[in-house]
Amino acid sequence: MDLTGKTLFVANRGEIAVRIVHAAKALGLRTVQAHSEADADMLAVRLADEGVEIGPAQATKSYLDVDRVVAAARESGADAVHPGYGFLSESPRFARAVEAAGLIFVGPSADTIERMGDKARARETAIAAGVPVTPGSDGRIESVEAAARIAGELGYPVMIKAAAGGGGRGIRVIESEADLAKQMPAAQSEAEAAFGDGGLYMERFVDKARHVEVQILGDGDRAVHAWERECSLQRRRQKVWEEAPAACLSQEEREALCASAVRLAESVGYRGAGTLEYLFDEARREFYFIEMNTRIQVEHPVTELVTGIDLVAEQIRVAFGAPLSLEQDDIRLDGHAIEVRVNAEDPAKNFMPFPGVTGAMHLPEGVRFDTMLYEGYAIPPFYDSLLGKLIVKGDDRAAALARLAEAIDATRLEGLKTTLPLHAALARDPDVARGDYHTTWLEDWLKTAGLG
C-alpha cells in the first residue's frame, strides 16, 4: 500500500511522538505534530513537517481535550490520527470523534476499546475465548460459608476484593479459614462505607507473581503475536525495566501463552497493535489474563529488536486498511533485548522529579535510545517524567545484561538527574542476573539493598 502524500496527525508528546513521526516519515507520510503551549520546542515538533498548538500546558486543556484535538486534526488536513499511549489513546469517545470527523483512528474500533477497557467485560471475553483468567468466585460471594468453600477449592492464600473497588483499593489477603471468618464481615462494612456497595468477590492470591505480556497485531480479520515480554521490575506499579522474551517461560509455556492472546484478539476482530497482560504464577506454572491495552506500549522496542518488526509502521499501515504484512511463521525470536526507562527522577533522593535543562549528550554506539531529549532542551515540569528508553540486544540474556551495563556506563546526559544509576546497579545485581524476581521485588530491594 502506498501511503505517500497522506497526512498523519500525532496527538501525543514526548518520546512516543518522536517514534511515531520517524515511522510515519519512513512510510512517506506528511506529519502534523500537536503540542501544548509548553511543548512548542519539543523534539517531535522539530522533526514533524508541521506543528499545531492545541492549548495550554495543562494536559486537561490540551492533550486530553477531545473536541480541541479533533478540530485541530481536521483543520490540519490530516487523513489519520495517531494517539500514541496514555492521554486519549484508550478513550472510546476520542476514537468515535475522530471517525465522526471523517478521519482514520490509528487503533482498534471504539467498541473494542470500550469492551476491553471494562475489566469485567474483558474477563468475560477472555473466558469465552478460552484464555485462562485468575481463578476466583463466579461473581459475588454471598456468605462466609460459600466463601470458605470457594477458598478451599482455590487454596489459601486468597484475596477478597470489593466488587465496586478498583486501583488496588478494597483488597485483603486471607491466609486461612479462621482468618476468612474474621475478615469477611469487616471487609463488607469497609466496602459498604468506601464504595456504597458491600459486595465482595474472591480471587486466588498469586504470591511472587511475574508480569508477562503478549504483543499482538491484527487487521480486523486475522491476528498474529510477536511473542512476549516480561516486565516484573516495577516501582509503585510502574514498569521500570522490560525484556523480551520472558526468561521465566519454557518454549512450551511461551507458545501456549502467545496462542491464547491470538485467540482473544481474533475473537474481537482486533485491528492494530495491542498487548494482553498476564500474571505468571511461577510456583504453579500457570498464567492468568489480567487486562488488555488497546494501543502501542512504552516497551514495544524490545519486541522490535528480537523480531525485526517495526510495530508502529505496521500499526499505521493496518489503520489505512492494509492487511497484515506478516504470517505467524515469519515471526521468529532472535536473541534477547532489555529496555530501561530513563526518567527525570533522582534515585538518590527518593525519585524526586528533576525537570532540568539538557546539557551535552553522549550515547554509545550500537544501542537504541528512543528519546525526547536534545542538547539545550528544557524539560517541562507539566507531564510525566519519561525522557527516553535505552534498549540493548544480545545473543542471549547474559550478553544483553553485560551490554546494558556497558551502555549505561558509557552514557552521558549532562545537566540532568535520571534513573540510569538505578539501572546500572540492577544490571549488576545477582538476583536480576539469575532472573530471580517478581513484581514487588524492586520495592523490597530499594528498601534493603537499594542504592547503598
Added chain:
Amino acid sequence: MAKDIHCPLPGVFYRKPAPNEPNFVEDGASVAAGTVIGLVEVMKSFHEVTAEEAGDNIRFEVENEGQVTAGTVLAKMD
C-alpha cells in the same frame, strides 16, 4: 520586614489539597513555622510547600493552579 516564601520546584502551584476543599491558608492569616501553605505538582507528583518561619498577614502572589518556577515568590508575610 517582609518575609518571602519561595517555591522549591517548578510546576503548577495549588492553594488547596483538592479541588472541592478550602485553601490550606487564607490571605491575611498568621502561619507557624512548618505550616503547609500549598502544593506544587511537578511531573505528575505532588510536593508540599511549607513556611520555613512563622509570619503574619500572609499575602499570596501566585493564584491557585498558577505556573511557577523554582524560586518564584509564592507569598509574602510580615
